[in-house]
Amino acid sequence: MNAFINWLNKHIVPVAAKIGSVRWLIALRDAFIAIMPAMMAGAVANVLNALVRDIPTQLHWMGIVTSMQWLIDLNAMVWTGTLAILGLIFSFTFGYQLAVQYKVEPITGGIVTLGAFIMSLPQSASLHLSSALGKGAAKALTDAGAAVTGKDISMWGYFNFGSFFGSTGFFTVMIMGAISATVYIWLMKKNITIKMPDSVPPAVANAFTGIIPATAALYLAGLIGYIFSKFNTTVIEFIAKTLQDPLLNLSQGFGAVLLMTVLVQVFWFFGIHGTNVLGPVMDSIWLTAQLANINAFQQGKALPYLWTRNSFDLYAWIGGAGSTLMLLIAIMVFSKRDDQRAVAKLSLAPGFFNINEPVMFGMPIVLDPIYFIPFILAPAVMVSIAYGAVSLGLVAPIKNQIIWSMPPVINVLIATMDWRAVVLQLFNMVIGFLIYVPFVKAANKLKPVEE
Numbered sequence: 001m002n003a004f005i006n007w008l009n010k011h012i013v014p015v016a017a018k019i020g021s022v023r024w025l026i027a028l029r030d031a032f033i034a035i036m037p038a039m040m041a042g043a044v045a046n047v048l049n050a051l052v053r054d055i056p057t058q059l060h061w062m063g064i065v066t067s068m069q070w071l072i073d074l075n076a077m078v079w080t081g082t083l084a085i086l087g088l089i090f091s092f093t094f095g096y097q098l099a100v101q102y103k104v105e106p107i108t109g110g111i112v113t114l115g116a117f118i119m120s121l122p123q124s125a126s127l128h129l130s131s132a133l134g135k136g137a138a139k140a141l142t143d144a145g146a147a148v149t150g151k152d153i154s155m156w157g158y159f160n161f162g163s164f165f166g167s168t169g170f171f172t173v174m175i176m177g178a179i180s181a182t183v184y185i186w187l188m189k190k191n192i193t194i195k196m197p198d199s200v201p202p203a204v205a206n207a208f209t210g211i212i213p214a215t216a217a218l219y220l221a222g223l224i225g226y227i228f229s230k231f232n233t234t235v236i237e238f239i240a241k242t243l244q245d246p247l248l249n250l251s252q253g254f255g256a257v258l259l260m261t262v263l264v265q266v267f268w269f270f271g272i273h274g275t276n277v278l279g280p281v282m283d284s285i286w287l288t289a290q291l292a293n294i295n296a297f298q299q300g301k302a303l304p305y306l307w308t309r310n311s312f313d314l315y316a317w318i319g320g321a322g323s324t325l326m327l328l329i330a331i332m333v334f335s336k337r338d339d340q341r342a343v344a345k346l347s348l349a350p351g352f353f354n355i356n357e358p359v360m361f362g363m364p365i366v367l368d369p370i371y372f373i374p375f376i377l378a379p380a381v382m383v384s385i386a387y388g389a390v391s392l393g394l395v396a397p398i399k400n401q402i403i404w405s406m407p408p409v410i411n412v413l414i415a416t417m418d419w420r421a422v423v424l425q426l427f428n429m430v431i432g433f434l435i436y437v438p439f440v441k442a443a444n445k446l447k448p449v450e451e
Contacts, residue, residue: 042082043401087169108210315386320356
């Protein structure tokens with residue numbers, strides 16, 4: 001066991017440390033964190049609508065739905081300004097955080113990536129009719145700005161709100177934002193800017209400083225969009241077809257889910273915050289899937305994805321990475337070591353809110369060979385059970401966003417609106433507890449100094 005841990009420490013830990021220090025990945029992680037307020041506000045709207053619209057409708061309590069229509073409409077407005085446009089919001093936060101990492105003017109950086117994203121979208125709508133419109137209908141459309149040619153109708157300046165402004169835009173933001181931000185940051189670092197006198201207020205000076213770099217970056221994004229338009233497509237449609245959709249489909253496979261779970265555990269065991277290091281990957285793929293589910297649920301459509309970002313938290317990382325809440329309970333029941341029981345008592349309350357740093361570094365679990373096997377095995381088994389249950393349709397997929405610090409049972413019930421998910425989570429908690437118990441008993445035979 002020690003030889004295996006030494007091998008991981010030599011070959012895996014340096015890679016993880018390098019990944020965790022890449023400024024682009026740090027910016028990506030922080031950009032996702034920055035959209036959390038909008039994400040949670042939209043989640044509240046979704047949950048409220050589920051309580052006053054969806055559940056009463058299923059139970060045929062239409063009186064409640066009618067009386068609460070004002071709240072349903074209000075929640076729809078909140079959803080429109082939050083979850084429905086997360087891709088648009090993210091397009092600003094990504095550029096902003098990249099500029100922060102490279103210590104250049106951040107607001108202009110956000111504007112650059114926002115503009116690059118907008119230029120990547122289809123900007124017109126076209127419709128082919130089975131028969132030509134009457135003169136009155138054709139005139140009304142023409143007055144509204146549409147071009148009517150026989151059976152064909154087209155209108156410039158139309159953005160498909162439902163298709164592109166939400167999580168669908170994440171991958172396009174990451175690619176086009178990276179390209180445009182690179183130009184902006186490089187020119188800023190090379191001081192190819194407009195210098196203003198010291199007497200000019202900082203806000204004005206900063207705006208002028210970014211004019212040349214921002215213009216060059218936006219023209220590059222525009223050129224890319226123009227080239228794609230010559231092939232009768234757009235950047236976002238190309239990226240969705242060739243990159244985003246295949247990755248999302250791949251993420252729904254059991255192998256991808258299990259691999260991500262194990263990697264997070266391995267990084268954590270060596271003291272590297274696995275969920276932070278791999279957060280950009282997890283959010284780019286599984287958060288995109290989750291937001292697609294949330295928006296589909298809000299619109300009354302079938303949920304497109306089985307496994308999403310919060311699925312890991314609900315079923316594999318109960319109490320934090322490694323499902324350490326189960327370890328704490330096992331220690332309280334079976335441990336005879338005063339040192340571990342003391343740490344467990346202090347860590348139990350934070351553990352219920354998925355904060356496990358006290359036990360990770362206080363026990364410690366980090367680099368403790370006694371707990372290496374269960375720390376990896378428990379989440380792997382738990383995620384396998386949950387994946388099987390969701391895949392078989394025994395438990396509903398996630399349809400609502402939850403905050404990571406929400407305690408067990410409550411979090412899974414709100415996220416899925418399915419009582420069977422609570423049973424699954426409790427079953428997984430028992431499994432995790434049973435996996436940890438033999439190792440807790442084994443630790444009783446070792447003194448702290450020996451360990």
